[in-house]
Amino acid sequence: MCYDRYVAICKPLHYGTLLGSRACAHMAAAAWTTGVFYGVLHTINTFSMPLCHGNALGQFFCEVPQILKLSCSHSYLRELGLLLVSGAFIVGCFIFIVFSYVQIFRAVLRIPSEQGRHKAFSTCLPHLAVVSLFLSTAFCAYLKPLSLSSPALDLILAVLYSLLPPIVNPFIYSLRNQELKDAVKKKMTGCFSATRHCLLSSVNGL
CATH class of the missing domain: 1.20.5 (Single alpha-helices involved in coiled-coils or other helix-helix interfaces)
Structure with missing residues (x-):
């Protein structure tokens, strides 16, 4: 979505070339493949960890930080390594998003028409809000100190980063469609x- 907005606003004359059906298929395949691969690695690691503190989670799904709390000492180092690698990948994506939006906002601010600037901002800001919500709550869930951990807070953060962005995404993007409105x-x-x-x-x- 970020790349789509970048090309549409910063390079509108090349939109059809840079974001043709083949490019969209490649990006979708890369996202799905990465997600499946990431999920499989996490599943293999979590199933191979011995649990020394029972098997009852204080969550409605098997979230990785909750499983790590039940694991034996030193048995979760491999999973932490995977989390660090995925965290580095997420930070790389975040830097790409920030760089793209800096270019987008610079291009939007050069638009002479106030209506054009408003239209461009209204297209980009919903996506930026959803991404910010997901990243901030996910980082809080995975990187917050253990002293701040509580069942209620863990549950709220899990809902915010795992359920809320997928729920609001269709509404945010589709409500810009006049027929749907x-x-x-x-x-x-x-x-x-x-x-x-x-x-x-x-x-x-x-």
């Missing part, structure tokens, strides 16, 4: 009319 508005108007009709019927019945 019209459909949502029509649906809300229909619900409002039906509710009003039910209330009036109840009042008349009394």
Whole structure:
């Protein structure tokens, strides 16, 4: 998404060349392959770790930090190494995103029309907000000191970085589609009319 916005705003005349169907397929395949590979490595490592503190997690899913709390001493070093490697990869992606958005904002600020600047910012800011939410809460969940750990805080952070971004992504990106906006508005108007009709019927019945 970041690269898409960068090309669309900074190199609009090359958009069709740089982001054709083949480029999109390659980026999607790279993202899916990386995700599957990362998940498989974590699964193999966590299943191979002996648990010395029971097998009950204080979470609704097997989050890695919660599993590490149950593992024996020194048995989790391999998993920590994997987390460090993935953390370095995430930091690299974050640097790429920051660099891209610096270029994007520089290009947007050079747009003479205020309406054009507003349109460009409204396109980029939702994606930046979701990415910031995911990265900040994930880093807090994985890197916070053990003294700050508590079941309630761990649960909140897990929900924020694992569930909230995928839930809000479709709404953020699809609500920019005018057809979807019209459909949502029509649906809300229909619900409002039906509710009003039910209330009036109840009042008349009394």
